[in-house]
Amino acid sequence: MCYSAQVWADYHRYVRVYGAEIAIDVFYDLYVRRRQGEKLKTPKSMDLAFRGGQSQLESQISAMVRDIHAAEISDLERELFKQTKRLADATRSLLTKQTKKALEEQRIAGNKIEQMKGRLRNLQRVDDQPSDSRIYPGMYAPVMVWEDGKRVVKPMRYQCRAQGKPAINDRKFPGTYNARRDNLEGFWKSQFGRTQGLMVAERFYENVETPDGNAVLEFVPRTGEPMLIACLWSRWTDPKGEEPDLWSFAAITDEPEEEVAAAGHDRTIINIKPEHIDAWLNPEQGNLDALYAILDDKQHPYYEHRIAA
Structure with missing residues (x-):
């Protein structure tokens, strides 16, 4: 399963390369919710893409990003102060008597301090x-879809919640950030052939068991070209009208490419060819054979791998 990917998070690239338009109103609503305190995760590249925005909404999003980052920095600084005091208290305690509790407090506080310092450096x-x-399940990323006769890019959560399904499914089915090809007409029948999208990525990451334990492998096309990852998406609306709409998606996976299988993983994302973009985004209703043909005609760039940093 593609549990992580380095994607095109800057929407400007979709405009330049694929002639897509931006659903700026959907981006705006997402950042409004983030500024209001909702725990929505976005990659930093997507946040920074709005700097120097030309439209009024882009400028407003840029201002919201600054507010969001400032609030996150403030929260981290407060927590850093707490953990620094916790570390100092544990260290003083150890000077008089070495106890298991004090050693554990010292270890935990020290680890948290290093983590928070790293997060602060990243935000600043x-x-x-x-x-x-880089995105992980639960994070938002730009996804290219077809709307009103053109390619459009919208931010969507990387874990699909199908319309009509309860929100609790996010916890019951945590693996719904990927859609198996052999289940497209089963679990994913409401999306397959109806709501299809593309995520553009430069590399993907997989957890693999090795003789030395679990390792994260980074896979990169040898050609260096971006991958057009076939996806399914849904716009979920709350039947009670209490929660905001959720745009979310899943990447389709297939049997592994030979080199991926040799590296120890049993699935691979489907990297479609550029000439199939519009036929995939705007499928002919009911013609599933044509869609399977697109998936069969996928790109095979040879995915080189290494242990991720």
């Missing part, structure tokens, strides 16, 4: 690094 820097575009 303004340069864009490759890791800023």
Whole structure:
């Protein structure tokens, strides 16, 4: 399963390369909710893409991003102060008597301090690094879809909750950030052939069991070209009208490419060819054979791998 990927998080790239338009209102609503305190996760590259925005909404999103980051920095600084005091108290206690509790307090506080310092450095820097575009299940990422006769990019959560399903399904089925090809007409029948999208990524990551334990492998196309990852998506609306709409998606996976299987993983994302973009995004209703043909005609760039940093 593709549990993580380094994606095109900057919507400008979709405009330049694929001629897509941006659903700026959906981006705006997402950042309003974040500023109001909802625990919604976005990659930093997506946040920074709105700097110097040309439209009024882009400028407003940029201002909200600054507010969101400032609030996160403030929260981290308060927690850092608490953990620094916790570490100092444990260290003083150990000077008089070494106890298991004090040692554990010292260890936990020290680890948390290092983690928070790293998060602070990440929030405070303004340069864009490759890791800023990496997403995990539950995070939001730009997804290209078809709407009103054109390609459109919207932010969606990387874990699909199908319309009509209860919100508790997020916990009952935590693996719904991927959609198995052999289940497209089963679990995913409401999306397959109806609501299809593409996520553009440069590399993907998988957990693999090795003789030395679990390892995270990074897979990169040898060609260096971006991957057009076939996805399914849904717009979930709360039947009670109490929760905001949720745009979410899942990446389709298939039997592994040979080199991926040799590395120890049993699934691979489906990387479609550029000439199939519109036929995939705007499928002919009821013609599932045509969609399977697109999936069969996927790109095979050879995925080189290494242990992720």
